[in-house]
Amino acid sequence: MLITYNLRPELREQVEANPDLDISIAEAKRGRHCWIGKLLIPMVTRNSHHIFVGRAMASRTTLRLLTKPSSGSLFQRRCISAYGYEQAKALTFKKYGEPKDVLSLHGHSISPAHSNLVTLRFLASPINPADINQLQGVYPSKPTFTTALGTADPIAVGGNEGVAEVIATGDKVKGLKRGDWVIQKSPGFGTWRTHAQTTEEGLLKIENKDGITAVQAGTVSVNPCTAYCMLKNFSDMQAGDWFIQNGANSGVGRAAIQLGKLWGFKSINIVRDRPEGLDALKADLEDIGADVVITDTELQGADIKDKLAEWTNGGREKIKLGLNCVGGKVVTAMAKLLSSEAHLVTYGAMSKQPVTLPTGLLIFKDIHFDGFWVSKWSERNPEEKKVMVHDILDLYRQGKFKDTPYDEVKWEWETKGETLIDAVQGTLDGYRKGKGIFVFGKT
Amino acid sequence: MLITYNLRPELREQVEANPDLDISIAEAKRGRHCWIGKLLIPMVTRNSHHIFVGRAMASRTTLRLLTKPSSGSLFQRRCISAYGYEQAKALTFKKYGEPKDVLSLHGHSISPAHSNLVTLRFLASPINPADINQLQGVYPSKPTFTTALGTADPIAVGGNEGVAEVIATGDKVKGLKRGDWVIQKSPGFGTWRTHAQTTEEGLLKIENKDGITAVQAGTVSVNPCTAYCMLKNFSDMQAGDWFIQNGANSGVGRAAIQLGKLWGFKSINIVRDRPEGLDALKADLEDIGADVVITDTELQGADIKDKLAEWTNGGREKIKLGLNCVGGKVVTAMAKLLSSEAHLVTYGAMSKQPVTLPTGLLIFKDIHFDGFWVSKWSERNPEEKKVMVHDILDLYRQGKFKDTPYDEVKWEWETKGETLIDAVQGTLDGYRKGKGIFVFGKT
Numbered sequence: 001m002l003i004t005y006n007l008r009p010e011l012r013e014q015v016e017a018n019p020d021l022d023i024s025i026a027e028a029k030r031g032r033h034c035w036i037g038k039l040l041i042p043m044v045t046r047n048s049h050h051i052f053v054g055r056a057m058a059s060r061t062t063l064r065l066l067t068k069p070s071s072g073s074l075f076q077r078r079c080i081s082a083y084g085y086e087q088a089k090a091l092t093f094k095k096y097g098e099p100k101d102v103l104s105l106h107g108h109s110i111s112p113a114h115s116n117l118v119t120l121r122f123l124a125s126p127i128n129p130a131d132i133n134q135l136q137g138v139y140p141s142k143p144t145f146t147t148a149l150g151t152a153d154p155i156a157v158g159g160n161e162g163v164a165e166v167i168a169t170g171d172k173v174k175g176l177k178r179g180d181w182v183i184q185k186s187p188g189f190g191t192w193r194t195h196a197q198t199t200e201e202g203l204l205k206i207e208n209k210d211g212i213t214a215v216q217a218g219t220v221s222v223n224p225c226t227a228y229c230m231l232k233n234f235s236d237m238q239a240g241d242w243f244i245q246n247g248a249n250s251g252v253g254r255a256a257i258q259l260g261k262l263w264g265f266k267s268i269n270i271v272r273d274r275p276e277g278l279d280a281l282k283a284d285l286e287d288i289g290a291d292v293v294i295t296d297t298e299l300q301g302a303d304i305k306d307k308l309a310e311w312t313n314g315g316r317e318k319i320k321l322g323l324n325c326v327g328g329k330v331v332t333a334m335a336k337l338l339s340s341e342a343h344l345v346t347y348g349a350m351s352k353q354p355v356t357l358p359t360g361l362l363i364f365k366d367i368h369f370d371g372f373w374v375s376k377w378s379e380r381n382p383e384e385k386k387v388m389v390h391d392i393l394d395l396y397r398q399g400k401f402k403d404t405p406y407d408e409v410k411w412e413w414e415t416k417g418e419t420l421i422d423a424v425q426g427t428l429d430g431y432r433k434g435k436g437i438f439v440f441g442k443t
Numbered sequence: 444m445l446i447t448y449n450l451r452p453e454l455r456e457q458v459e460a461n462p463d464l465d466i467s468i469a470e471a472k473r474g475r476h477c478w479i480g481k482l483l484i485p486m487v488t489r490n491s492h493h494i495f496v497g498r499a500m501a502s503r504t505t506l507r508l509l510t511k512p513s514s515g516s517l518f519q520r521r522c523i524s525a526y527g528y529e530q531a532k533a534l535t536f537k538k539y540g541e542p543k544d545v546l547s548l549h550g551h552s553i554s555p556a557h558s559n560l561v562t563l564r565f566l567a568s569p570i571n572p573a574d575i576n577q578l579q580g581v582y583p584s585k586p587t588f589t590t591a592l593g594t595a596d597p598i599a600v601g602g603n604e605g606v607a608e609v610i611a612t613g614d615k616v617k618g619l620k621r622g623d624w625v626i627q628k629s630p631g632f633g634t635w636r637t638h639a640q641t642t643e644e645g646l647l648k649i650e651n652k653d654g655i656t657a658v659q660a661g662t663v664s665v666n667p668c669t670a671y672c673m674l675k676n677f678s679d680m681q682a683g684d685w686f687i688q689n690g691a692n693s694g695v696g697r698a699a700i701q702l703g704k705l706w707g708f709k710s711i712n713i714v715r716d717r718p719e720g721l722d723a724l725k726a727d728l729e730d731i732g733a734d735v736v737i738t739d740t741e742l743q744g745a746d747i748k749d750k751l752a753e754w755t756n757g758g759r760e761k762i763k764l765g766l767n768c769v770g771g772k773v774v775t776a777m778a779k780l781l782s783s784e785a786h787l788v789t790y791g792a793m794s795k796q797p798v799t800l801p802t803g804l805l806i807f808k809d810i811h812f813d814g815f816w817v818s819k820w821s822e823r824n825p826e827e828k829k830v831m832v833h834d835i836l837d838l839y840r841q842g843k844f845k846d847t848p849y850d851e852v853k854w855e856w857e858t859k860g861e862t863l864i865d866a867v868q869g870t871l872d873g874y875r876k877g878k879g880i881f882v883f884g885k886t
Contacts, residue, residue: 349802355805362789363792370812371804
């Protein structure tokens, strides 16, 4: 096999003289990169010739590193190139399954940003239930499997939401500069990664990052946006109107309570009955603006209609909207409390049970059952999405909107893959303290 | 008890001289009417005095009829007063239950139309499933129970749809004249009756009755209007788009097939599997414009997706709408065939089973589940209702829209109550030839 090194002649000689070259080339072929000293150099194959791309500046001494990487896979030392090659890590998977079975931490390098490319360093990326469903292969939006990160088999990066800082831009990039914060306009990009390179089009710039945290910016586009849209886009909600929701202590639930309160809407909030901590949870939700908090058991109690009459001034105040992320019997019970012509919007199915509708509610009460998926909505309404994101971030900045409780998972360069994978797997446990969020340190 | 006859003196003497007067007065008290010869005269009671109202003109000979009516209840001979008192009969009920248990044929008289009153003679009144549900007390729209028809206990008249001819109008009635055909704008009036008196406001005049039959006019406002609204008001249906419906051989189903065909929509029509007559039924529906007719068994077959692809040009033609009057599993199976963002509209629940929705259809396919109730819609959209009714009647007139098969139940003055009640009860049987319709003869 003829090997053409696109290197300075003296370096090429050294490479050819190296006894471990074959091993290195084997790695290179697999990864489409080749280690030259501390540089992981992209390599292309044309007509069976391996061609190193870029102007490698490795000195003689660095050639000592042209040996088989100790881990057997790509060499994951943290090295930042003087020529802009970023060393990156990402939680990736090449087949669907449980997080612990399919995720692995993959290292690769990112070439300098040129032309219309933007290089990003992630700051915060949440672990959402939908991300897990995507890993399990049961989510309709599939990730992109690609060999672009230097693997022989196509892999995908987990995560669909997060905020990143721009660390480099190509000369054709006009709308972004180093230091800007960006979020993805659409899901599917893969946000459980330290760095990434992409083009400007898919990014939504945070116009004003003052006074907001990376966690706030990194979690704005799924949960608060879902709550925002559902409160705004289905029923003609006016100040004084009610909505009812289950999963009220979820990220979306808490966002709905707070946004609803700001807009003058009252809320009946359903949480799962639980052996302990119920009073504290109720107080917590009331503290952020919940008018009524009840358990699913209380919802299905015989006296619920009387209670409802009490809350809603004998039914004169209308319950125009229901929000459902649970499914099953609780939804039927909720739907029965809705006023005529209300909408019941399903955005999740935590119980994995279907929604069962007595036909009378459809025909005679004219209740509409809809679903909402923020991903599809965002793709179709990019401008509205932008306005909404900045509206919510303004509320954060003004102290009118509080973070949902979260479990910070620190992701440093040295953090082990298993720690990160455990954090993803852990979100599948029952009653959680809060949503898991990767918060990136020194990467 | 002092009895004051508000009659001409010579007539009063004759009435007092009649040996059967007590019986007649007893009847009068119960019915608030009193037979004076062939006249059933309204009577009021003031301070325990019975006062006959009106200027009775009975001759000496008619007094022979002042005897106990043979049936023991109100005397139901067909007698038309020279002074405009109409003898009427109505299928009434005073409590909820099965038709055969609660319905009875009630006779009463209707005073001459004066002021803003209109006297109607019914021509055709269908027996709709909703009418039966109303009798059973399980329908949300309750009938009006009243003593206005001369009973001690409040009663209601069955039936919610029909066409009547104007036979008399008061001097303040401007929009209607003798001979006009009218239908009720809203349900709840009671249409299983030979005659009725009401005001102009609740009536929708058939502007042009030429070329349409009483059955067509009398059945236009429930079934064809339901189909019309569902095809027009939920999804953005364009020529070439598909809809899918169950209960396709019902009145609404047949109307939807025909209207859809006229507007360029294609239809997948689901009928119940049945031991015989299936091929004839399929041919019948195809004859009026059905593109595809399948049984509920075929719908739930393993190869349905392949068939669907064949019908819809590999899915390029969208199924934007589903119409459901059955409920249960068939709805879930139908919903799975809908294109993204379709609406599935429930207007009936023949199976008495709820609609069960996999949440993925709501969230990811953005299928909307709505209900439709033509009664409520009509009350809220009177002008649109009028336009729609005349649009449909025009289609009948032009021969573009065919009657749904029906079983005519002739209602003559002499027709026995049990015959009429049997016809109502009979609609509860399984596979019917067609909808039952009272068609009035000499009443």
